[in-house]
Structure formats: C-alpha cells, structure tokens
Amino acid sequence: MYYYLIATFAFVGYIFYKCYIHPLYLSPLRKIPGPSSDNFIFGHHASFLNFSRGEAFASLTKKYGRMFRYHSIFNQPHVVITDPTLAQQILITRTYDYPNFFLSRNLTKDFIGEGVTFTEGDDHKRQRKALGPSFSLANVKEMLPTFFQASHKMKDIWLKQIGNKKEERITITDLVPKIILDVIGLVGFNYEFNATSPGSEIAQAYHSIVNIMPPAIYVFLADFLPVIRKILPSFYKDQYLESVQRIHNISDMLVSNLKNANIRGNDIMSILVKTNENLRASEQLTYDEMYSQVIGILIAGHETTSVALSWTLYYLAKCPEVQDRLRKEILDVFTDNNYFPTFEEIDSLEYLECVLKETLRKAPPLPDVMRSTSKDEIMNGYIIPKGTPLLISFYAIHHDPLIWGNDAENFNPSRWLDPEIKSNISTSAFLPFSAGRRGCPGSKMALIELKMIVPIIIRNFNFRMVEGFTFETRSQGFFKPVPGIDLLVSKVDY
Numbered sequence: 124m125y126y127y128l129i130a131t132f133a134f135v136g137y138i139f140y141k142c143y144i145h146p147l148y149l150s151p152l153r154k155i156p157g158p159s160s161d162n163f164i165f166g167h168h169a170s171f172l173n174f175s176r177g178e179a180f181a182s183l184t185k186k187y188g189r190m191f192r193y194h195s196i197f198n199q200p201h202v203v204i205t206d207p208t209l210a211q212q213i214l215i216t217r218t219y220d221y222p223n224f225f226l227s228r229n230l231t232k233d234f235i236g237e238g239v240t241f242t243e244g245d246d247h248k249r250q251r252k253a254l255g256p257s258f259s260l261a262n263v264k265e266m267l268p269t270f271f272q273a274s275h276k277m278k279d280i281w282l283k284q285i286g287n288k289k290e291e292r293i294t295i296t297d298l299v300p301k302i303i304l305d306v307i308g309l310v311g312f313n314y315e316f317n318a319t320s321p322g323s324e325i326a327q328a329y330h331s332i333v334n335i336m337p338p339a340i341y342v343f344l345a346d347f348l349p350v351i352r353k354i355l356p357s358f359y360k361d362q363y364l365e366s367v368q369r370i371h372n373i374s375d376m377l378v379s380n381l382k383n384a385n386i387r388g389n390d391i392m393s394i395l396v397k398t399n400e401n402l403r404a405s406e407q408l409t410y411d412e413m414y415s416q417v418i419g420i421l422i423a424g425h426e427t428t429s430v431a432l433s434w435t436l437y438y439l440a441k442c443p444e445v446q447d448r449l450r451k452e453i454l455d456v457f458t459d460n461n462y463f464p465t466f467e468e469i470d471s472l473e474y475l476e477c478v479l480k481e482t483l484r485k486a487p488p489l490p491d492v493m494r495s496t497s498k499d500e501i502m503n504g505y506i507i508p509k510g511t512p513l514l515i516s517f518y519a520i521h522h523d524p525l526i527w528g529n530d531a532e533n534f535n536p537s538r539w540l541d542p543e544i545k546s547n548i549s550t551s552a553f554l555p556f557s558a559g560r561r562g563c564p565g566s567k568m569a570l571i572e573l574k575m576i577v578p579i580i581i582r583n584f585n586f587r588m589v590e591g592f593t594f595e596t597r598s599q600g601f602f603k604p605v606p607g608i609d610l611l612v613s614k615v616d617y
C-alpha cells in the first residue's frame with residue numbers, strides 16, 4: 124500500500140519538477156529574456172501561439188531583442204531566433220548540427236513517414252541527391268503547359284462565376300487551393316486529382332488534414348503516452364486520421380504504379396523513380412522512403428504555393444496602383460489572351476518578380492521553421508543546452524525595420540528595385556524558402572508557377588477590397604488567412 128503511495132508521490136513530484144520547477148526556476152534558458160509563461164499546462168499555446176505567432180514574434184523582437192524565449196506545452200522553454208546572423212549559422216553554415224524539431228516525432232512520422240523532411244545528416248543528403256533532378260530548371264520548364272492550363276481553368280471558373288454582372292464578390296481562397304492541388308497532382312505524379320470537381324476524394328482528405336489538426340497538447344503528449352493516439356476524440360479520428368489514411372492509400376497506389384510502369388513521364392515522382400534506379404545501391408531510396416516523398420511533396424508543394432497566390436491577389440487588391448502597374452507590364456508580353464509565353468518571357472517580367480518577392484516577404488507561407496541543438500552551445504552569450512528547441516522566425520526577420528527600413532510593414536514591391544536595399548539583403552534576411560541544405564527544393568518550381576498564373580489572372584480580372592471585410596491570420600504551420608479572403612472581382616477586356 125505504502126509503495127503505491129510513494130510511487131504516486133514520486134511520479135507527481137517528477138512531473139511537477141519537469142513541468143514547473145526545472146523550466147521556470149532551474150533551466151539555463153530562463154536567463155534568456157522573454158515573456159513569462161501564460162498557462163501552467165499550455166504555456167504560450169494558450170495565447171499568442173494559437174493565433175498569428177509570426178506577428179507575435181515580430182513584436183516580441185522589438186521588446187526582447189533578436190533572441191528570446193517563450194514557453195511551450197508544460198512550460199518547456201523554446202528559443203526564438205530573429206537574428207539573420209544566427210539564422211545563417213543554424214540553417215546554412217552548420218545545417219546538420221541543428222536537426223529538425225517536431226512537437227511529436229511519432230505523430231509526424233505516422234503522417235509524413237521517413238521522407239526528406241524527417242531525415243537528418245547523411246540520410247538527408249542521400250534523399251536530396253535523389254530528388255535533385257526532379258526539381259532541375261530543365262524539368263521545371265517542362266511544367267509550363269500545366270501551369271498555363273491551370274491558370275486558364277481558374278480564369279474560366281471565375282468568368283463563369285461573374286457571368287454578366289459588372290463585379291462579383293468571390294472567396295478567392297475557395298478555388299485557389301483546388302487549382303494548385305490539381306497542378307501538384309499533374310506535375311508531381313502525373314495524376315488527375317480533379318480537385319475542382321465536387322466529389323474529389325483527395326481534395327476533401329487534404330482539406331481535412333490541413334484544417335483539422337489535433338490540438339498542440341495531443342501532439343505533444345503523443346510522444347510520451349502512445350495511448351493518446353488511440354484516444355483521440357472521434358472528431359479527429361473520423362476526419363483527420365481517416366483523411367491521413369486516404370492520402371497514404373493514394374501515395375501507395377501512385378508509387379506502385381510507377382514502379383511497374385513501362386513508360387514514365389516527366390513528373391517529379393517519375394523522374395525520382397528513374398533517378399533512383401540509376402543510383403548506386405547504397406544511395407538508393409527504399410520503397411518506404413519513396414512513398415513518403417509523395418505526401419511530403421503534396422504538403423510542401425501545395426499549401427505553400429496556394430497561400431502565396433492568395434496573398435498575392437489580396438495585396439494587389441489592397442494596392443490598386445501596384446495592380447495597374449503590374450497589368451501594364453504583363454500586357455507587353457501577354458499581347459493576346461491565349462498567348463502561351465516562353466520561359467524567358469515570364470522570367471523577364473521584372474515588376475512581377477518584385478510583387479512576388481514582396482508578397483513572400485510580407486506573408487511568408489511558412490512563417491518559421493524549428494530546429495534543435497545537438498550539443499550544449501553558447502549563443503549570444505547564453506547557455507543553450509543540448510536538445511533545446513529553436514524557432515527561426517522568418518516572419519519576424521522579414522518585418523524587421525532594421526533590415527527593411529521604417530516602411531517594413533508596407534507592401535512596397537518597388538523596394539526590390541532599389542539597388543541599396545537589394546545589396547543589403549543577405550540570403551539569411553529574406554528566407555521564404557529557408558536556406559542551406561534543407562532549403563526548399565521546389566522554390567524554382569513555385570516561382571515559375573506563380574509567374575505563369577498571376578499574369579493570366581491579372582490580365583483578365585481586376586481585384587478590389589470588399590469594404591468592411593476582415594479575416595484573421597493564423598500561423599500554426601502555414602501563415603494563412605482564416606476563414607479566407609473575399610475580394611470583388613471584375614472582368615478586364617484587352
């Protein structure tokens with residue numbers, strides 16, 4: 124009887140020590156400046172981490188400097204980095220000294236498998252080597268017709284929605300993700316997702332996954348108590364877990380089909396399968412690794428590009444003079460509505476490039492990435508013990524007035540034409556695609572996709588803000604408008 128009592132006291136004491144005494148009174152990380160914990164159980168997940176953490180980190184940078192601390196679940200201290208020099212060290216100079224950090228390795232692995240996002244060191248290098256040819260510029264150029272058709276499909280759906288009306292209020296964030304999902308289906312796997320059709324299985328599954336994530340406390344506990352994964356409330360079980368399973372089934376089918384195919388196309392996965400066959404046995408990806416790339420590419424390549432496109436249209440609606448200037452530039456190349464431009468032509472649109480860069484600066488689709496320390500370190504004079512989670516906030520770096528000037532909060536594409544600003548911006552101050560060995564392999568593809576879609580849409584439509592319409596911004600994972608963006612859309616005829 125006493126043993127049970129002692130064991131219970133010891134357990135409770137240990138939990139109290141780990142969740143309260145150590146993080147708040149003993150950890151060397153408590154010396155780093157930062158806000159005090161808001162909630163005994165949820166830490167800052169009870170406050171700013173639940174909403175737009177990018178904006179919160181930008182304002183905390185002003186208060187505490189470019190390295191500060193916040194508290195995660197059970198008060199665990201995490202360190203936020205908004206200093207480009209430290210970001211350079213973590214992301215670029217010593218990439219593999221700072222492994223990726225996940226709130227739950229188990230749940231993440233269940234979801235994305237052992238693909239490129241999950242691996243470290245030599246395994247990560249091996250996977251990136253195999254993926255390289257799929258993302259080469261030559262291959263991305265082959266994707267132009269798919270981008271072209273997707274933008275015309277988007278245009279046709281909106282034209283139908285406007286009909287004979289002068290102007291129509293459209294929730295642009297309804298169609299944009301579906302169009303981008305279709306694109307990734309075709310260029311990624313040569314597969315028709317038909318996401319714009321009402322019964323599209325993949326579109327529904329995908330929507331559930333990105334919109335019904337289990338709360339942070341579940342994710343955190345899932346690593347310590349595997350039983351948590353079995354007692355997820357039925358809401359998550361039915362919608363989230365079933366959707367994950369559906370996407371896994373599709374991934375399995377795609378990779379099996381490709382392995383057995385006699386003729387393969389130029390899509391990302393086909394090229395990966397071909398590249399893999401030509402690698403030395405020790406470098407080849409296993410079936411599981413290959414299969415994990417499907418879900419990785421789907422998530423990494425879809426939500427990011429779709430969010431970037433939605434923000435671009437939003438900022439163009441917000442800044443009519445920018446929209447007019449961009450349309451003028453576009454009309455010089457897209458002389459005819461059905462004109463199919465060359466790669467060189469879309470790449471030469473200088474102001475379009477500025478608009479896209481400015482959108483990715485103001486609203487980086489992935490507002491931050493997480494890493495951890497693999498050994499004890501000193502950073503900016505503070506002791507950072509091994510295993511400390513580090514959050515590199517791209518959003519805060521992109522909004523830092525010391526880098527971007529006093530108009531950092533303004534949407535001003537012309538800043539990218541200013542030679543002085545251009546020369547001040549290092550690779551670690553503009554990080555929409557992160558940087559270093561883990562930097563986004565799809566950056567060229569995403570930019571070219573946007574450079575094809577935006578002109579076709581802007582050539583055909585004028586976008587205006589809806590008076591009084593507001594939305595929230597969420598940045599759990601992706602920096603997204605919630606519930607979405609409504610704009611007034613009218614046809615433009617040239």
Ligand code: HEM
Nearest residue numbers: 239240423424427428431488489555556557561563565569
């Ligand atoms: C505007 C669009 C995009 C943005 C803003 C973006 C941004 C990013 C960022 C910030 C990372 C994290 C890198 C890190 O952990 O340091 C990443 C990783 C990744 N992205 Fe993208 N991405 C975009 C489009 C794409 C596309 C179109 C694809 C593929 C079709 C893609 C595939 C990947 C993959 C596979 C990774 C994991 C790389 C690794 O861990 O080594 N991304 N992306």
